[in-house]
Amino acid sequence: EAGVVQSPRYKIIEKKQPVAFWCNPISGHNTLYWYLQNLGQGPELLIRYENEEAVDDSQLPKDRFSAERLKGVDSTLKIQPAELGDSAVYLCASSTGTGTQDTQYFGPGTRLTVL
Amino acid sequence: QKEVEQDPGPLSVPEGAIVSLNCTYSNSAFQYFMWYRQYSRKGPELLMYTYSSGNKEDGRFTAQVDKSSKYISLFIRDSQPSDSATYLCAMISQGAQKLVFGQGTRLTINP
Numbered sequence: 001e002a003g004v005v006q007s008p009r010y011k012i013i014e015k016k017q018p019v020a021f022w023c024n025p026i027s028g029h030n031t032l033y034w035y036l037q038n039l040g041q042g043p044e045l046l047i048r049y050e051n052e053e054a055v056d057d058s059q060l061p062k063d064r065f066s067a068e069r070l071k072g073v074d075s076t077l078k079i080q081p082a083e084l085g086d087s088a089v090y091l092c093a094s095s096t097g098t099g100t101q102d103t104q105y106f107g108p109g110t111r112l113t114v115l
Numbered sequence: 116q117k118e119v120e121q122d123p124g125p126l127s128v129p130e131g132a133i134v135s136l137n138c139t140y141s142n143s144a145f146q147y148f149m150w151y152r153q154y155s156r157k158g159p160e161l162l163m164y165t166y167s168s169g170n171k172e173d174g175r176f177t178a179q180v181d182k183s184s185k186y187i188s189l190f191i192r193d194s195q196p197s198d199s200a201t202y203l204c205a206m207i208s209q210g211a212q213k214l215v216f217g218q219g220t221r222l223t224i225n226p
Contacts (some may be wrong), residue, residue, distance in 0.1 A: 020134050031212070040123060042216030043159065049130070056213065091158055101166075102146065104214065106158030 004107035027092030121217030138204035
């Protein structure tokens with residue numbers, strides 16, 4: 001069974017440019033998460049989807065970040081415009097959505113460098 | 116103060132040694148405790164999962180939770196070079212969906 005797929009794996013952009021990351025969760029997983037992982041830190045939740053609905057986006061900087069999960073499957077996270085401080089790894093995870101004990105399965109992440 | 120504190124290391128030990136990794140936390144509502152392993156350039160993968168206090172063993176790995184002290188540990192016996200990775204503790208409250216991670220401890224096992 002394929003795991004969580006993310007693309008691109010690496011992205012280098014100049015500040016003020018837009019950037020988008022794509023995630024395809026494990027088949028059948030209703031819950032999808034986007035995390036931010038800074039160098040030497042643990043992941044921090046940006047947004048959580050239950051199917052198409054964003055149920056927790058309290059940590060998403062809405063002035064420049066946006067996300068969507070059309071049809072409750074794939075998801076896209078966008079940053080516009082990017083700032084130097086956005087350089088980090090953006091992780092996508094998915095789970096079945098059946099409860100607190102759900103295991104979250106992580107993708108390999110997209111490593112963003114903003115110059 | 117962070118909800119979950121973890122010594123970032125780095126920690127370097129010889130092959131075969133027993134490794135002890137630890138986290139402390141401040142939120143008494145946390146009920147589920149996990150350890151994730153993250154290899155370089157990869158996403159975290161779940162290693163151990165414990166509910167409430169107690170011990171859980173899986174092969175060379177043992178997870179311990181002491182809720183009275185708000186302290187969790189992961190022990191690795193007979194450590195192998197392939198265990199070299201960053202180990203992240205994570206925890207979640209009953210009924211919640213938001214994992215709270217520690218900073219991660221970078222571990223190197225030297226052959």
